[in-house]
Amino acid sequence: MSIAAAKQSSKTGWIAGLTLAVLFVFSLCVGVGDMPVTLLFSDGQALELLLVSRLPRTLAAILVGAGLAIAGLIMQTLARNRYVEPATAGTAQSAELGILLVTLFFPAASLLFKSLAASAAALLGTSLFLMTAHRLPPTQPFLVPLFGLVYGGVIGAAVTFLAWEADLLQYLSVWTNGDFSGVLRGRYELLWLGALMVVIAWIVADRLTIMALGRDASIGLGLDYARMLQLGLTIVSVISALSVVVVGMIPFVGLVVPNIVSRLMGDNMRGTLPFVAASGAILVLGCDILGRLIRYPYEIPVGTMMGCVGGLIFLWLLFRRPSHV
């Protein structure tokens, strides 16, 4: 990276870090329960509220946001297409199918077991998607996301049908529409596994950037392409599955955040990956705070909020003129 670009990215880094810190503090203070900051250390109840509800909720939003943005970025790298993300290309729907099947056959299964089943199903579903996506002609870039939508829709329909038959439709909406209001201490910690996946992604950032150049270029540079494909798939599947299991699916994060960061900073992931993670966290946490405030004291689920905000950003991305900086 050149000196000018490095300077710019360090400035952007400060802005992103500061925004996230402000939102973090703000999120701790916003909610229905009364939590006067001045009484935090004298009033045991206020401290309890902070530690049991507010802090876990805030951390969950950050972990899910960062994770989903990274999962989107990797999915786009693997599919070599900018318009796919786990929520629209079958990954999330496969994860839902996995949880549903576990719930049907092992109703007493733990959260960890459900997550494992969801991850395995997501891995299978995403592999099938990628195998097909790689066969589509690269001259038709919109075929891949279109196929993803149809594919995700078919799996989603199967999930709905199964849930209907088993009288689990209400239960299903817990996974299909993301919501942080149920997050309490002891119920979100699995998401730290997602953070681990983000760290792994950062370690292999150079390899991921090379993968985006295509199979031939990757092999030419001595990359084990097949193994990297498996690793990428695992990261995407685990992050998506954990999000679905713990808070439910949140759309658009994986789509808009990597696209915006790519426009601003390019695709060298060694440099951009931290920004993708931070921006994802900012977007999801911001939407969650907004959702808590709009109809105060009631809440709008973050999945719904993100559907609106993310959809608008995506339209803006599509309609604005492509920049050639």
Added chain:
Amino acid sequence: MIRIENVSLRHGKTQILHDISLTIAKGGITALVGPNGAGKSSLLSLIARLQPLQAGRITVDGFHVDATPNRDLARILAILRQDSIFTSRLRVRELVSFGRFPHGRGRLTPADYAIIDQSLQQFDLTDLADRFIETLSGGQRQRALVAMAFAQETDYLLLDEPLNNLDMYFARELMRSLRRIADENGKTIVIVLHDINQAGAHADRIVALKSGRIVADGAPCDLLTPKTLQAIFGFEMRVETVDDTPVVLHFR
């Protein structure tokens, strides 16, 4: 030395290569020519282990390409193929720096930076180093890709139709750069070319393929004769000699 022994390749029912044997000595430029579908690119991608070897043996400096770890081969040979669609937004310097990946697996030392700068300079890219590749013209982009392969610092450089989309100026510039790195840096370059005159002017040796078989092999002045060219391409063309270089008048 690249040694190709009894290599055959088939895709489904189509036989792409028939029992090819060829030895390419170290140093110099070898051009692979021939009509469309002759198997030139397939042969190149087999040497570069981009597709599995079905029959026969290929060794580069004694290393079997299908049995040597990928990362070791990446320090011996570099391949540049036509990746027509470039979806990554990378700066020229970033792209070229990935040529160092096989050596440091991502960690760049001061020596690596020096090589990157040298590659940029060699292919006249210093002024474009901070531009995004998607904003470059076809010729500049092609040079950036060749510079990445050059930064890989391998003894062998395989190029698949690198002159596609280049105008006369950049085609000439690229061929001259290749000639220079072959002469000054002792690289062995194997290049698939469609322009027979570029092959005649810059290559040390021309290998002609047709329908998966080698039909001619030799120095440009021996190979570029009306009779041989007719055998390769199937039509008659005049050949004149200008400044000791045979020029094929194939366009009339």
